[in-house]
Amino acid sequence: MILPEPLEVLIEELNKLPSIGKKTAQRLALFLLRSDDEYIAKFITAIGNIKKNIKICTDCYNISTSEVCEICSSNKRDKSIICVVEDISDIIAVEKTNEYNGLYHVLGGVLSPLSGKDVESIRLKELIDRIRNSEVKEILLALNPDTEGETTSLYIAKLLKEFNVKVTRIARGLPVGGNLEFADEATVGRAVLNRITLQ
Amino acid sequence: MILPEPLEVLIEELNKLPSIGKKTAQRLALFLLRSDDEYIAKFITAIGNIKKNIKICTDCYNISTSEVCEICSSNKRDKSIICVVEDISDIIAVEKTNEYNGLYHVLGGVLSPLSGKDVESIRLKELIDRIRNSEVKEILLALNPDTEGETTSLYIAKLLKEFNVKVTRIARGLPVGGNLEFADEATVGRAVLNRITLQ
Numbered sequence: 001m002i003l004p005e006p007l008e009v010l011i012e013e014l015n016k017l018p019s020i021g022k023k024t025a026q027r028l029a030l031f032l033l034r035s036d037d038e039y040i041a042k043f044i045t046a047i048g049n050i051k052k053n054i055k056i057c058t059d060c061y062n063i064s065t066s067e068v069c070e071i072c073s074s075n076k077r078d079k080s081i082i083c084v085v086e087d088i089s090d091i092i093a094v095e096k097t098n099e100y101n102g103l104y105h106v107l108g109g110v111l112s113p114l115s116g117k118d119v120e121s122i123r124l125k126e127l128i129d130r131i132r133n134s135e136v137k138e139i140l141l142a143l144n145p146d147t148e149g150e151t152t153s154l155y156i157a158k159l160l161k162e163f164n165v166k167v168t169r170i171a172r173g174l175p176v177g178g179n180l181e182f183a184d185e186a187t188v189g190r191a192v193l194n195r196i197t198l199q
Numbered sequence: 200m201i202l203p204e205p206l207e208v209l210i211e212e213l214n215k216l217p218s219i220g221k222k223t224a225q226r227l228a229l230f231l232l233r234s235d236d237e238y239i240a241k242f243i244t245a246i247g248n249i250k251k252n253i254k255i256c257t258d259c260y261n262i263s264t265s266e267v268c269e270i271c272s273s274n275k276r277d278k279s280i281i282c283v284v285e286d287i288s289d290i291i292a293v294e295k296t297n298e299y300n301g302l303y304h305v306l307g308g309v310l311s312p313l314s315g316k317d318v319e320s321i322r323l324k325e326l327i328d329r330i331r332n333s334e335v336k337e338i339l340l341a342l343n344p345d346t347e348g349e350t351t352s353l354y355i356a357k358l359l360k361e362f363n364v365k366v367t368r369i370a371r372g373l374p375v376g377g378n379l380e381f382a383d384e385a386t387v388g389r390a391v392l393n394r395i396t397l398q
Contacts, residue, residue: 003291004264006252010245016238018230019223023381030288031217033249033262039215040250044243046209050232051239053205063232065203089229092202182222 007033059130061106061123063088071104078102080137084127084156086110086144089181094142097189102140105130110143110152122152124159131163138166140195145174157198168195206232258329260305260322262287270303277301279336283326283355285309285343288380293341296388301339304329309342309351321351323358330362337365339394344373356397367394 003011007029014025032040056062057069060082064070071077071091081102085091091104107122130136141156143149157167171194174183183191202210206228213224231239255261256268259281263269270276270290280301284290290303306321329335338359342348356366370393373382382390 002269004253004262006245006248006264007262010249013238013242013245017227019226024218026288026291027218027380028216029249030286032246033253037250039212040246043212044246046205046212047231047239047243049205050209050228051236054203054232063203063206065205070201087229088232089225092225181226 060104061108061126062091062104076101080135081140082127082130082136082138083140083142085142085180086149087181090142093180093183093185093188094192096185097192099189099192100140102138107143107152110148111155112148119155124156127156128159128163131160131165136165138168140192141167141169141198142180142192144178144180146177153198161199167198169198170195259303260307260325261290261303275300279334280339281326281329281335281337282339282341284341284379285348286380289341289343292379292382292384292387293391295384296391298388298391299339301337306342306351309347310354311347318354323355326355327358327362330359330364335364337367339391340366340368340397341379341391343377343379345376345378352397360398366397368397369394 010029011025014020014028015022053065054063057064057072058067059072060069062069062071078101082105083094083100083102084105084107086107088106094100105127109117109122111117139160141153143153153169160167170191174187174191209228210224213219213227214221252264253262256263256271257266258271261268261270277300281304282293282299282301283304283306285306287305293299304326308316308321310316340352340355342352352368359366369390373386373390
């Protein structure tokens with residue numbers, strides 16, 4: 001059976017989402033088709049609103065509804081330590097542990113020659129500028145414990161040698177080859193507590 | 200961390216979709232946040248269009264862009280046999296096998312006292328009207344091989360005793376307790392070929 005064209009189009013769009021295969025996309029499309037108009041309207045508005053109302057923090061590149069995110073603007077946070085993460089979802093993972101009270105820096109990627117991510121395309125220059133212009137005493141590297149993450153951690157550690165900052169890395173409580181975003185809170189919390197001094 | 204409110208709202212809406220848990224919803228929301236405006240616009244339009252442009256076939260209750268679906272209006276289909284399915288996704292599953300060339304009838308559910316689905320809330324009256332007003336010779340029951348599906352099949356078989364139609368059921372090639380929508384094409388195809396006469 002050739003499906004009605006509007007449904008085919010929606011399945012195709014859903015299929016582009018991460019972890020959504022062809023069959024799940026079809027299931028979601030049929031669910032949306034059966035949903036009432038109120039839900040559809042709310043859903044469409046919710047998608048439209050994230051683009052309209054969410055900004056990127058000018059300091060740490062976290063997401064926020066204001067120019068500077070609530071972590072950077074809070075006076076309860078320890079501004080002498082910056083936790084470097086690959087992505088916004090990693091901030092969420094670390095925040096959930098309640099083991100960390102410093103600031104963040106979102107790199108927006110890790111060094112990966114195969115995916116075309118080089119030194120220029122992740123926010124390393126911005127990190128160095130922050131170190132230069134603030135009283136940061138420690139940089140905590142919280143990248144995924146896989147090849148790209150490890151390489152990037154070592155690269156950053158080397159890069160920061162000339163600055164007067166302690167460079168630490170979250171502990172190997174995380175299973176090697178795993179993914180920070182999906183690790184459980186206890187594991188991520190343990191990893192933050194057991195961070196190891198690199199230099 | 201409290202996420203920006205527009206993102207929380209979207210995660211909540213995505214979480215309502217079938218088979219999308221909290222973590223997947225968060226992942227999808229962050230993916231959408233990072234997507235370019237063009238994709239977001241296409242996605243929103245695609246969702247809006249299914250409601251606007253897809254109709255329910257007046258004969259078999261399949262989905263279609265016209266009043267009568269392409270299966271019912273095709274003169275290549277065998278109009279002497281109607282395959283009774285629970286849902287539109289089951290039509291897709293049977294059509295994919297290329298083993299069936301008749302018409303369909305979408306019940307829109309199966310008898311399930313626990314979920315409040317009784318004889319009145321599935322399209323049984325409509326099925327009987329179709330049998331009365333056409334030259335149907337065979338009703339092929341293709342409901343899921345679980346308790347509700349089996350009960351509904353037996354109920355329909357009993358209901359159709361007074362009509363001059365053969366009632367068949369797709370073969371138990373399907374794993375019992377499984378789900379028609381997710382069965383592989385070979386299994387569903389075998390089940391259509393091996394249908395068993397009930398009366």
